[in-house]
Amino acid sequence: MSNYRIQGATGEWEIVVGLEVHAQVTSKAKLFSSASTEFGAEPNAQVSLIDAAMPGMLPVPNVECIRQAVRTGMAIEAEINKWSRFDRKNYFYADLPQGYQISQLYHPLVGEGALTIEADEKAGIPEDKVIGIERIHVEQDAGKLMHDQHPTMSYVDLNRTGVALMEIVSRPHMTSPAEAGAYIRKLRSILRYVGSCDGNMEEGSMRADVNVSVRKVGDTELGTRTETKNVNSVRFVMQAIEHEAQRQVDVLEDGGTIVQETRLFDPGTGTTRSMRSKEDAHDYRYFPDPDLLPLELDDAFLEECRASLPELPDAKRARYTGDLGLSEYNARELTAEVETFARFETLLAATAAGIGKPEKDVATQVANWSLSVAPGVIKALGEEGDITHATAERQAAILDMQAKGEISGGQAKEIFEIVLKTGREPGEIADSEGLKQVSDTGAIEEAIDTIIANNEDKVAEYRGGKDKLFGFFVGQTMKAMQGKANPAVVNQILKDKLG
Amino acid sequence: MSDLTQLGVKAIRDGVTGGEFSAVEVAEAFNTAVAAASELNAFITATPDHALAAAEKADADRAAGKDLGPLAGVPIGMKDLFATRGVQTSAASHILEGFKPEYESTVSQKLWDAGAGMLGKLNLDQFAMGSSNESSYFGEVANPWKASDGSNAKLTPGGSSGGSSAAVAARLCPAATGTDTGGSIRQPAALTGTTGIKPTYGRCSRWGIVAFASSLDQAGPMARSVEDCAIMLEAMAGFDAKDSTSLQMDVPAWSAELSGDLSGKKVGIPKEYRMDGTDAEILKAWDDGIAWLKDAGAEVVDISLPHTKYALPAYYIVAPAEASSNLARYDGVRYGLRDIEDGAGLQDMYATTRAHGFGDEVKRRILIGTYVLSAGFYDAYYTQAMKVRTLVQRDFENAWAECDVVLAPTTPTAAFALGEKLDDPLALYLSDIFTVPASLAGLPAMSVPAGLNSKGLPLGLQLIGKAFDEQGVLNAGLAIEQRAEFTAQPERWW
Helix, strand or coil: CCCEEEECCCCEEEEEEEEEEEEEEEECCCCCCCCCCCCCCCCCCCCCCCCCCCCCCCCCCCCHHHHHHHHHHHHHCCCCCEEEEEEEECCCCHHHHHHHHECCCCCECCCCCEEECCHHHHECCCCCEEEEEEEEEEEEECCCECCCCCCCCEEEEEEEECEEEEEEEEECEEHHHHHHHHHHHHHHHHHHCCCCCCCCCCCCCEEEEEEEEEEECCCCCCCCCEEEEEEEEEEHHHHHHHHHHHHHHHHHHHHHHCCCCEEEEEEECCCCEEEHHHCCCCCCCCCCCCCCCCCCCCHHHHHHHHHCCCCCHHHHHHHHHHCCCHHHHHHHHHHHHHHHHHHHHHHHHHHHHHHHHCCCHHHHHHHHHHHHHHHHHHHHHHCCHHHHHHCCHHHHHHHHHHCCCCCCCCHHHHHHHHHHHCCHHHHHHHHHCCCCCCHHHHHHHHHHHHHHHHHHHHHHHHHHCCHHHHHHHHHHHHCCCCEEHHHHHHHHHHHHHHH | CCHHCCCCCCHHHHHHHHHCCCHHHHHHHHHHHHHHCCEEEEEEEEHHHHHHHHHHHHHHHCCCCCCCCCCCCEEEECCCCECCCEEECCCCCCCCCCCCCCCCCCHHHHHHHCEEEEEEECCCHHHHCCCCCCCCCCCCCCCCCCCCCCCCCCCCCCCCCCHHHHHCCCCCCCEEEEEECCCCCCCHHHHHCCCEEEECCCCCCCCCCCCCCCCCCCCEECCCCHHHHHHHHHHCCCCCCCCCCCCCCCCCCCCHHHHHHHCCEEEEEEHHHCCCCCCCCHHHHHHHHHHHHCCCCEEEEEEEECCHHHHHHHHHHHHHHHHHHHHHCCCCCCCCCCCCCCCCCCHHHHHHHHHCCCCCHHHHHHHHHHHCCCCCCCHHHEEEEHHHHHHHHHHHHHCCCCCCEEEECCCCCCCEEECCCCCCCHHHHHCCCHHHHHHHCCCCCEEEEEEEEECEEEEEEEEEEEEHHHHHHHHHHHHHHHHHCCCCCCCCCC
């Protein structure tokens, strides 16, 4: 249970949040037509006769869209309905050529599922929490109206018309803005792992309708909810919830009642405002689409969908902490984004192969490199560096040298910097730039002998119990070696000689 | 040479293929007949050049020794509900007046591929909604038949495929396409002494046919013989990946397999079709039909289709419900009529465009359909109607345990006068009472002429078959055709 509370004059309030996330299905073609779905084309360049609802045109389901929705359902461990059906949602609008949206009201493709959001003390999520997902259905997107192209007329762009969406409907299981934010991030991560949605919120590939209600702490009845439409970033979803919950508390504490209504979020002010109340709500006259047969999925299709699922975020995180021995923090950071774990796993494999050790023995080194060292260098270098030079092979070569003690951590960074700037090979850089540390015990012993001879007083103090002076000897040695001595070797020899 | 317009599909095809006459001669003869028949108002658009071009190709192919298609040199009429590339496709409405599609319907394309040419686009009830062809924006169609009682009243050719039935009966074309949602092929065929078959739902692709009620709409041929219907249907039918409800089945060789010998077949006579108010002469024709089928070797059995009386009300819920949604696309935004005053908004544009673009009957059905799908009424109407539909289907399934084909009248009366039922839509809806059950069940059904009544007007008999058994329907139709000896023709007055 989250501890998110709103303090009112009459007592403490808690909030209840449910989200309907619309996720654009990754597919080359639309849900019922072969028109392209690519983002950014000229207006009306990607419109088939079906999308434009020409007379006599008929929808034919695109199996790839169905497949992606089924795979998504499997990724949230949901029931897949082998029999589902499309319904028509009827309403008039200029961006809806058919005069109805083909959706699934009565028999959705995907039934009850769930996902887990992770504990995050700082965000007020004390422990892992399971958020129920009621259903996922597939439906058509609408087109876009443009009101700024002509002084008195509105223009219509039908490129988006008919693009496949998954509507992912959560249970009202979230009780704070942070939980809602974590839910969307987790859902986005799963969609991107599965590859069923690119999760690009700026391009509108994911947007959420946010249902919020409030109640006094301890009440069991749900309050009247409002629905804030089309919120298109995690931050905005959290803002919308925060604002809407506070607004509802204010209304209720002033003796008012909450009207069940549809609201709009204004990103400029972070507030919501009424769009239409329940009384003006459309009667969508849903009925089964007679142009389409029920969707019946066979076992072979489901089996193929299941077999094609990648390792999912929770499983991957468990493997990282378990098999690879990574810290919780590293595991969470590495598994959050598809690109991050993909880069990590490639580098890990290359490094382990290069060093000739099992992955788990080098995983922490690679994780630290991937999460902090490499990003640090890349960031510091800014535009001077070319990220395309940073191939997995080159980074693995650096880590290999470091693991073998040939270069120090500092040298690894320096070499990586040169790689980014020039695209040269790390081994060659280390040789020609003198970026190698000395592990030759003879040279180190010689330097240490000189230092001991020149600092007899300090040696005596150290032997007398002043352990802190060990660092002094290390520093002197490294200085004498111009920073190129292998610290492990230095430590060992110093310990031996100082006794 | 005899009048080529008297020839049917097979006779023309064989004549052209055998070189008895040229396809161009045939096309010219029919083009002339069409041009001279404007009083019937059977055509909305004449396309003589299309017919001639197809004929020239057939003649050229024959001269070059190429194989000719099964409809080579046959000019036909196309109901103006089928999209035809570059030719106005109006659905007999104002809202689609002037609409010239950039695409060709699957069925019409298949007909052209088989060698047929198009004489023109045939009139119909607006958006195929009607049973008398009086709801067309382009004016009513007159039945070429007139009563022999001297009244001289213009009669309805039936509907919605009234242009098709009138044109085939008047020898303006040897065959025409029709569409049947609740009887729109069979009822007009019966009222004009022509033959028409609605195949099993899904046999003919609906792609490119202006939709009325998607779960019921089915294209089919209208001609002057069972065999011609079979030949036409073979060309029209077939799986189409562009129509999700299309049947994935091969098209049988119906015309080659035609046989009027019904030995071993059982014909069911449904007692519920013996309704009050049915014309005595219709009942007499039904009895004739029973005798003919017995003569053809069939055993006749009484059967019961107990939910028949609920079929019509259910149909008039389901069909308008689907229509109210299917016709939402005619909104003035992208094509067709746009009626809007300067400065008016989107809602005004919808309201004005649709108020001016749709006729009364279309509006009536949109309103009925919108009502029955509304929150609070949906279960009482739509859900209930769908249950009835299932029961009607089950009636037929039970009947197939006892018989192979059902014989019934096509219509409760012969052709009535234009205008007679104009003010009484419910009376008009009753014209479909015998045809609607097969539509709800998606079954193949046809109407064949049984004879003339005492006023000299044609009467039709209906054969309903099992799903996919068009052959059984056609064979029983042939058995009647062979015995009814229907050779009468309307006397030319136009």
